[in-house]
């Protein structure tokens with residue numbers, strides 16, 4: 001049941017404030033300023049390093065979480081795509097926690113990577129949407145994301161719920177390891193509880209995304225740029241766009257632009273720049289200006305301060321509510337998804353069932 005929406009994807013995008021709120025309530029029960037994990041949980045004082053493995057969108061959730069675990073908890077993190085990890089057979093040092101992220105919990109490569117780690121990693125964790133899945137059953141600790149059934153082949157609400165659970169886990173790791181005081185943890189938790197409300201505001205103000213998408217639909221290639229936490233999200237934005245609109249899209253870390261991709265810039269190629277007004281904003285904007293100087297067509301996704309400061313010369317500006325920098329990738333996922341969605345609708349593609357793709361990839 002599409003609940004009055006034209007596509008499951010539209011419904012699932014709209015559900016995100018509710019399901020992210022649900023995930024938050026499961027791990028951060030009201031009236032308490034600590035993180036509650038299922039079962040025995042995990043004591044991060046026993047963990048020296050984290051290896052995260054997944055495919056596709058779930059892999060981009062892992063890449064985002066690397067920034068959180070490293071910045072908040074000071075745990076070194078390695079991230080790999082499952083199909084590479086499993087055949088590389090990497091050494092797993094003692095005191096490693098291996099973490100597998102999968103919406104379906106049945107992705108063949110991710111499951112094989114998990115099985116490779118059994119008996120090698122001290123802890124096998126998973127972040128899954130289907131609690132009865134193989135990946136959940138074969139983990140020491142499975143953390144459900146509470147997104148509800150996801151039907152659209154392009155993952156949307158599972159991605160933001162994966163991010164939410166991974167951020168909560170990073171907060172728990174930081175608290176366990178003394179990297180975050182109880183007061184700082186309480187502050188972070190309070191901020192996170194406000195996220196669904198910001199997501200509602202972002203969805204309510206999404207009309208400019210729709211308008212911009214009508215023009216994006218004319219493009220043959222699109223570039224996404226971001227720095228720090230916005231870099232994995234740029235990768236996810238590019239994946240969403242190519243999956244459902246069949247437009248070729250690529251993402252780069254903004255700082256990599258001048259190392260090659262800047263040669264692609266011309267007036268026909270839209271460049272989507274994701275840049276909340278945070279500590280890295282000036283750096284990203286200076287990369288954006290290199291694009292503008294070569295007559296590139298820039299879509300800037302930022303907050304009010306960022307847009308006021310940097311809007312000169314941009315083709316389209318998408319305004320997000322102001323958000324704590326750590327939460328920005330979850331909030332900015334919404335315009336990235338909507339951009340892909342409206343572009344695909346404008347092109348008339350099969351949004352919920354894109355060609356050549358399956359919801360669950362159980363063969364390698």
Ligand code: F6R
Nearest residue numbers: 056057058102103104107154155
């Ligand atoms: C993209 C998408 C895929 C999946 C990937 C992993 O929108 O849905 O890239 O993220 O196939 O699937 P799961 O999470 O089920 O392991």
